Amino acid sequence: MKKNILYAQSGGVTPVINATACGVIETARANYDRIGKVYAGKDGILGILRENLIDTSKERKVNIAALRHTPGGAFGSCRYKLRSIDESKREYERLIEVFKAHDIGYFFYNGGGDSADTAYKVSQISNRMGFPVQCIGVPKTIDNDLPVTDNSPGFGSVAKYVAVSIMEASRDVESMASSSTRVFILEVMGRHAGWIAAAGGLAAREEGDPPHIILFPEVIFRQREFLKKVKHAVENYGYCSVVVSEGVRNSRGQFLAETGTRDAFGHAQLGGVAPVVAEIVRSKFGYKYHWAVADYLQRSARHVASKTDVDQGIRGWCCGCKIRSRRQKRCHAGDQAGFQQPLPMEDWRSFAGPRGEPGEKNAKKLYLGRWLWNYSRCKALPGAPDPG
């Protein structure tokens, strides 16, 4: 008998996370002889725990295709980490209950390293509970810091955004530097990994091209050295363009963003690092400066997404068809449709759990019924039921 898929997004969104959702759903539809419905957890794993699921089989083909072009996370995501099986036992069990209630055979968890780990743990406990589910961690992160992968869907588009933005803004600064702003600082994401900041370097082709300085979270910020480089750029190229990661730290290990500004009451304010760096430059040289903090703009900028990234978001993971190329045509029949319309919001939000009642009520019913399930822990390895 055909089993259903449960798909959920996790953590911060990327410009292409909806492209991945599109890939999962379209591939499942193309394989209708072996796969049932695709449910999506509303707001990620919280939606599964609350049994707040979206039945994507009720969505029109054109709307599923439009996910490729839609920023944000269409089904909602969340920051919610399941801990070890012992610590979060009831939650894991709750997941399996919901899986069982909706006849789920495959769980696609679309997130970063923690989500992959959760998917692994879910597969373990599903086996122990006698309801084996095939769990697939689908990579997604803008930071590009996932183990084992060489890059991750989401990163390529943010890299493009940062490179394009610093190139454009640097030309702006260059135009005016003789009588106006001489230093421009762009703050980008990547609190612990410098890949996004490094992507700013794609804007440069040769010595002297902007950005002249990139500040990484992995490299301790040395003020004197930094100022020397700023001066060199201004004196040699007329201006200085800087990309700084939000996660840059000083030699005491403090985030630079937390060292500089105080609110009106003198409390340290968690602000951007760009204004702090700008102030360091101003107080030393008095150069006129400007700064920008891209924040969510960079990770939601679907309008300038990388084509390679979108393609990887859709194709890179699903069914192994990247490798099994003969099956590709079948799996991705809908890929080339190229619908330009964004998905109407009301269609995203329709709840249609097979139990007939939506959301919280349903969840409570199942929650109370937890005792029905088998808590057996006899099976230790991830389950992998035959998809046939």
Added chain:
Amino acid sequence: MKKNILYAQSGGVTPVINATACGVIETARANYDRIGKVYAGKDGILGILRENLIDTSKERKVNIAALRHTPGGAFGSCRYKLRSIDESKREYERLIEVFKAHDIGYFFYNGGGDSADTAYKVSQISNRMGFPVQCIGVPKTIDNDLPVTDNSPGFGSVAKYVAVSIMEASRDVESMASSSTRVFILEVMGRHAGWIAAAGGLAAREEGDPPHIILFPEVIFRQREFLKKVKHAVENYGYCSVVVSEGVRNSRGQFLAETGTRDAFGHAQLGGVAPVVAEIVRSKFGYKYHWAVADYLQRSARHVASKTDVDQGIRGWCCGCKIRSRRQKRCHAGDQAGFQQPLPMEDWRSFAGPRGEPGEKNAKKLYLGRWLWNYSRCKALPGAPDPG
């Protein structure tokens, strides 16, 4: 005899200011029987005062066409305001000297209201000095606050950038609001005019769509009222998306950006208004927030420029051919070429003043020779020589 054109950019650049440069140069080339060379002032009017001119007739057609697609100001711009004719008499005279040395019959000054005023004054003094020059103020500003115009080249693209950015970022926030960020604040330009902030409203289609709040420089910031609206949005839509103009002021007339943050020494820090607004929200409700400051990214974002804006940048002003449509084909022969390559920087920077010597040296020679010129002030009206 054919006269030459002198073109100069002034003030902050826009995503389409180079498109205007392209329009001037291509139109002049198409009218080669009546117009000579087009010179461009390097770094705006400063380049004219210093006789640092770029001879665009040496530039390849493909490079001139590429100006349509290039952010920043290709020939450089500046912040430099000529005062009244009495106060800045020597500078005005200096301009006329340079005009005369390069046989300039037409001066295109591409900037805002001040630049249009300067162009008017230059035309007055050129008449008085017996060397009448037709002076054309070519509109350009992202703020959309030029008198007499209903909109201005530059604004449309920034409006598009802001609308696209707040739409994308709001979808991001919405995806995560149930367990993460609930308030997002995007700071945009327009210190004294709220057109850019208002453009954020283009992202909304119906009640409840983001942005939920727009803060204008023309409207005094009332904290209590603002917080009430934030709460309403979070409670009704799950999150609150805000666009704030950098120029928002409180009831005492202070810029909000200057009221909130202090540096490590307790000095008021000229920072963004977005973190100040974010702090107001956090201290009242404790909502998790994010903020972005688009700064130069918005005014250099050629990659997402408005087509209408680009077209206006090229066509809106030149030769009146917008009105005289039969001449349009001739004027804009090069318009449809659509070259995608950016202009190599070395070509932009070539100096080729007809006096043989570049830059400062040349400028000094002419500067010393100022006494050669006629200081007559007998003609009060702008000159308009026949372009035949």
